Amino acid sequence: MIRQFSQILLISLEKHIFINNLKYSTSALPRFSSEKYSIKRKNFGSLHDADLNYFRSLLSADRVITEESDVLPFNIDWIKNCRGQSKVVLKPKTTEEVSQILSYCNSKKLAVCPQGGNTGLVGGSVPVFDEIILHLGLMNKIISLDEISGALVCEAGCILENLDNHVREHNLIMPLDLGAKGSCHIGGNISTNAGGLRLLRYGNLHGSVLGIEAVKADGTIIDCLRTLKKDNTGYHLKHLFIGSEGTLGVVTKVAVHCPALPKAVTLGFFGVNCFENVLELYKSAKSSLGEILSAFEMADNGAISSTVENLKLSNPLGDFPFYVLIESSGSDEGHDNEKLNRFLTKEMETGHIIDGTVTSEPAKMRNIWNIRESIAGAGLVDGYVFKYDVSIPLQNYYDIVLLLRKRLGNKATRVYGYGHVGDGNIHINVTTPEYTKEVYEMLEPYIFEEVAKVRGSISAEHGVGFRKPQFIHYSKDETALHLMHGLKHFMDPNGILNPYKVLPD
Amino acid sequence: MSRVLVGVKRVIDYAVKIRVKPDKSGVVTDGVKHSMNPFDEIAVEEAVRMKEKKLAKEVIAVSCGPAQAQETLRTALAMGADRAIHVEVAGAEYETLQPIHVAKILAKISQDEKADLVIVGKQAIDDDSNQTAQMTAALLDWPQGTFASKVEKSDAGLTVTREIDGGLEVIKTKVPAVLSADLRLNEPRYATLPNIMKAKKKPMKKVSAKDLGVDLAPRIKVISVEDPPVRQAGSVVPDVDTLVAKLKEGGHV
Numbered sequence A: 001m002i003r004q005f006s007q008i009l010l011i012s013l014e015k016h017i018f019i020n021n022l023k024y025s026t027s028a029l030p031r032f033s034s035e036k037y038s039i040k041r042k043n044f045g046s047l048h049d050a051d052l053n054y055f056r057s058l059l060s061a062d063r064v065i066t067e068e069s070d071v072l073p074f075n076i077d078w079i080k081n082c083r084g085q086s087k088v089v090l091k092p093k094t095t096e097e098v099s100q101i102l103s104y105c106n107s108k109k110l111a112v113c114p115q116g117g118n119t120g121l122v123g124g125s126v127p128v129f130d131e132i133i134l135h136l137g138l139m140n141k142i143i144s145l146d147e148i149s150g151a152l153v154c155e156a157g158c159i160l161e162n163l164d165n166h167v168r169e170h171n172l173i174m175p176l177d178l179g180a181k182g183s184c185h186i187g188g189n190i191s192t193n194a195g196g197l198r199l200l201r202y203g204n205l206h207g208s209v210l211g212i213e214a215v216k217a218d219g220t221i222i223d224c225l226r227t228l229k230k231d232n233t234g235y236h237l238k239h240l241f242i243g244s245e246g247t248l249g250v251v252t253k254v255a256v257h258c259p260a261l262p263k264a265v266t267l268g269f270f271g272v273n274c275f276e277n278v279l280e281l282y283k284s285a286k287s288s289l290g291e292i293l294s295a296f297e298m299a300d301n302g303a304i305s306s307t308v309e310n311l312k313l314s315n316p317l318g319d320f321p322f323y324v325l326i327e328s329s330g331s332d333e334g335h336d337n338e339k340l341n342r343f344l345t346k347e348m349e350t351g352h353i354i355d356g357t358v359t360s361e362p363a364k365m366r367n368i369w370n371i372r373e374s375i376a377g378a379g380l381v382d383g384y385v386f387k388y389d390v391s392i393p394l395q396n397y398y399d400i401v402l403l404l405r406k407r408l409g410n411k412a413t414r415v416y417g418y419g420h421v422g423d424g425n426i427h428i429n430v431t432t433p434e435y436t437k438e439v440y441e442m443l444e445p446y447i448f449e450e451v452a453k454v455r456g457s458i459s460a461e462h463g464v465g466f467r468k469p470q471f472i473h474y475s476k477d478e479t480a481l482h483l484m485h486g487l488k489h490f491m492d493p494n495g496i497l498n499p500y501k502v503l504p505d
Numbered sequence B: 001m002s003r004v005l006v007g008v009k010r011v012i013d014y015a016v017k018i019r020v021k022p023d024k025s026g027v028v029t030d031g032v033k034h035s036m037n038p039f040d041e042i043a044v045e046e047a048v049r050m051k052e053k054k055l056a057k058e059v060i061a062v063s064c065g066p067a068q069a070q071e072t073l074r075t076a077l078a079m080g081a082d083r084a085i086h087v088e089v090a091g092a093e094y095e096t097l098q099p100i101h102v103a104k105i106l107a108k109i110s111q112d113e114k115a116d117l118v119i120v121g122k123q124a125i126d127d128d129s130n131q132t133a134q135m136t137a138a139l140l141d142w143p144q145g146t147f148a149s150k151v152e153k154s155d156a157g158l159t160v161t162r163e164i165d166g167g168l169e170v171i172k173t174k175v176p177a178v179l180s181a182d183l184r185l186n187e188p189r190y191a192t193l194p195n196i197m198k199a200k201k202k203p204m205k206k207v208s209a210k211d212l213g214v215d216l217a218p219r220i221k222v223i224s225v226e227d228p229p230v231r232q233a234g235s236v237v238p239d240v241d242t243l244v245a246k247l248k249e250g251g252h253v
């Protein structure tokens, strides 16, 4: 009966995932990326039967996927925007296999697209033309966990949520958490330098990743897989693979530092009247909660309405212009509650908080987090979502949503903003019944120009991928781009790793 | 109808993974997050809605358990109950506390408080007994509407829709009566901040089972608590034919 009860709740929790799984049957396939964005194929080799035979001899036949319908899901990205035309998916199980595959592809100039959980939001994880898809899902072994230092060593294809569940058994947690945790791989997280919900507390992956093993385009295995917090011997090579989105090498193993599992966690969800008050609340939370503040997220009315209307999740509060989610994590419930109570009493009095709910019960906290995490998927139900992920100085943080609403008028179903206020990162979603060039052209490059005006970043955490190389100059100047090109050429002279991605031509 | 009594039990939160104690005497509860039994939340919600609809004047929450049961009662108060009664049962006595004891306690308090309606969850998600509502009704000799998924006021009393095997049953009952809440009765609210603050000032009375004249001697002995059998790992079959063959082999088709 316990099971029956939680199952019913789980069904509602997992609706959004379910919707995602249905995407191929309920809607038309996206157009080929190469046609949609008028891309020209670069001069790579093409796949022949002899190549497939080589791969079959290297891997077992069931790890060389060629059946068109089986390859299809690997060709389409999570938001159904990009679609490649690959004919084959390879599923290596070991670093040596990855090395042999790349060495072969490099010698034949066959292009390769590394793919993790395929939850990336900028089209980096799917091919553009016929690149070979190198799927890391079978490299999913946990190698070791040092309970004293917190160093976890595992293969790149481990799913983030599985890792989190594993380390929790040892009173540790993963330093990152995001809505895609049930599908994304740690290797994908590292390759995109994913931020997510715990960044405010534990910093980004450049700090948490202790070591990396990666394979270069020519098949050379680079072993930087140390579990040390401190290692100042020469260049910090592991950072080359953090956030380079599969263009400099394929990450095969990782060592991550896991912080201690907090003993006391409390989550609050609040209704706020205006964006100025969201900022006031943030300032106050930082000074009143100090070291126990572990998340500060905001969502506007449109973002929460989309989960309520599209996913039938229930909103614990009434209707408010803005919602704020504040999490505290500490080691002593009594101490934390005292701080929280003082903070909340004060903020109710100042009126920064109009209404809210606070809970330490795991099931309720999970339901509230689920509302926040489901926003990313809720817009898909409207038809199509244009997604932007930008960093903006806090004083300008929300302006862009208002500008876009005015600019798009009734051409959009919804325009809403939500995100990691604590990190200066806002996600802007524009939903429409279907993709149209008209809306696309009203959005881009307009949105990037606006971000550049305030010296923001046109991609805060999702990366550049396939969708943004032509806009990268809004955030990186020419000399920086020149250095990036030089590095790429040095690491991958034939350019076989994830072509058409990250670097502008 | 003026007074509704709701029973609320503190149980291990349903998002927490349950662990059986190595000596198989029960499950590990130390340091484990607890919350209100989800079906009891539904019971509280229903009572509070009755009050909001002016069908009831006062909602009293009752919990039997150790000191921490007061946290569960505070949650009920924050959801809208007016006052709380904590029947303190701790230590070994709490470990063997059974539905018959709770029913006797609820029956006695219902009489003392002159309640017109008792609402409890249809079962607690820890011991799954599904007995408290029925026993309470029997002890009071009141009618019962168990597994309620809808409760409406009617002239003589209440019209209760019950979830039964294969469908719904609609019954009419006079009050006083005892109801047990099923999952679909309502969706409980989250306690809001102002109400959480107010709840801190609402009255909470502490009594013992002895004060109520209820004997807590156990009637059942727990012999052993075991983990459910581990689900066997699945296997991947190469094609549909093998799948069909396997299903036939296992007698599934």
Ligand SMILES: Cc1cc2nc3c(=O)[nH]c(=O)nc-3n(C[C@H](O)[C@H](O)[C@H](O)COP(=O)(O)OP(=O)(O)OC[C@H]3O[C@@H](n4cnc5c(N)ncnc54)[C@H](O)[C@@H]3O)c2cc1C
Residues within 6 Å of the ligand: none
């Ligand atoms: C008393 C004492 C305590 C110390 N404690 C610690 C400690 O706790 N932890 C620790 O990590 N280290 C410690 N150190 C060593 C530490 O590396 C240095 O103190 C400090 O980080 C170096 O800074 P600096 O400006 O003195 O650099 P310098 O000593 O001038 O240079 C160090 C290196 O950096 C290069 N360099 C300096 N400036 C630049 C620049 N602008 N651009 C490019 N290259 C540059 C130099 O060429 C040289 O290779 C300690 C040293 C002392 C004397």
Ligand SMILES: Cc1cc2nc3c(=O)[nH]c(=O)nc-3n(C[C@H](O)[C@H](O)[C@H](O)COP(=O)(O)OP(=O)(O)OC[C@H]3O[C@@H](n4cnc5c(N)ncnc54)[C@H](O)[C@@H]3O)c2cc1C
Residues within 6 Å of the ligand: A078, A113, A114, A115, A116, A117, A118, A119, A120, A121, A124, A125, A126, A136, A156, A177, A178, A179, A180, A183, A184, A185, A186, A187, A188, A189, A190, A191, A192, A193, A194, A195, A196, A197, A245, A246, A247, A249, A250, A251, A252, A373, A376, A377, A461, A462, A465, A498
């Ligand atoms: C619901 C949802 C919520 C999200 N929330 C957040 C969030 O809060 N914060 C955030 O930062 N991002 C978020 N994302 C996007 C995020 O970047 C991805 O979810 C995740 O980090 C990518 O992991 P993946 O395994 O799915 O990688 P994929 O999508 O498969 O790949 C992403 C990129 O990394 C490359 N890559 C993957 N694996 C490897 C490897 N082993 N070696 C080399 N290159 C590799 C791919 O080629 C591609 O360029 C979200 C996505 C979704 C769908």
